Amino acid sequence: AQPVLAVVGRPNVGKSTLVNRILGRREAVVQDVPGVTRDRVAYDALWNGRRFTLLDTGGWVPDAKGMQAAISAQAETAMRTADAILLVVDGQVGSTTVDEAAARTLRRSDRPVLLAATKVDDERGMGEIPALWRLGLGEPYPVSGLHGRGSGDLLDAVLDVL
Ligand code: GDP
Numbered sequence: 001a002q003p004v005l006a007v008v009g010r011p012n013v014g015k016s017t018l019v020n021r022i023l024g025r026r027e028a029v030v031q032d033v034p035g036v037t038r039d040r041v042a043y044d045a046l047w048n049g050r051r052f053t054l055l056d057t058g059g060w061v062p063d064a065k066g067m068q069a070a071i072s073a074q075a076e077t078a079m080r081t082a083d084a085i086l087l088v089v090d091g092q093v094g095s096t097t098v099d100e101a102a103a104r105t106l107r108r109s110d111r112p113v114l115l116a117a118t119k120v121d122d123e124r125g126m127g128e129i130p131a132l133w134r135l136g137l138g139e140p141y142p143v144s145g146l147h148g149r150g151s152g153d154l155l156d157a158v159l160d161v162l
């Protein structure tokens with residue numbers, strides 16, 4: 001079977017938009033409503049001639065309560081299924097306490113974990129990026145899911161660990 005990459009992160013950071021960019025088509029559900037992708041959704045992706053499965057997930061909020069807890073559980077299931085995990089943060093906002101909690105969990109993962117900061121649409125959007133090293137997940141990859149900026153470098157790094 002082809003390798004699986006789970007795309008996780010808190011609601012509304014731009015996971016589904018980035019997944020669409022990687023797929024090169026509009027399929028993953030994108031909306032302005034936080035947490036709109038409630039379930040795991042699997043897509044076939046192709047980069048540099050290699051096939052892999054992308055799992056888009058709903059918003060992951062470690063230690064969430066209520067409805068958000070059920071959505072988070074789906075993300076956690078996706079992470080257990082995956083060969084590698086991509087944590088997505090909002091590069092315009094920088095890291096939040098929820099991102100820090102996610103990173104803390106992922107630092108203990110036995111799978112490779114990569115960090116993408118999306119919504120970095122241009123050079124001016126790079127301000128929050130250096131501070132993301134503090135999440136302890138290695139190099140932060142700045143990307144724009146909307147425009148595609150940086151997605152090639154990110155995918156090269158993904159395929160190196162898959
Ligand atoms: P998800 O909840 O993490 O899947 O986030 P979505 O992909 O649904 O995006 C949430 C919001 O952020 C939407 O309004 C998107 O249009 C916006 N967004 C996502 N990616 C980008 C990006 O690269 N640049 C900008 N400027 N906005 C983005």
Ligand code: MG
Pocket residue numbers: 015016017029030035036037057058
């Ligand atoms: Mg989504």
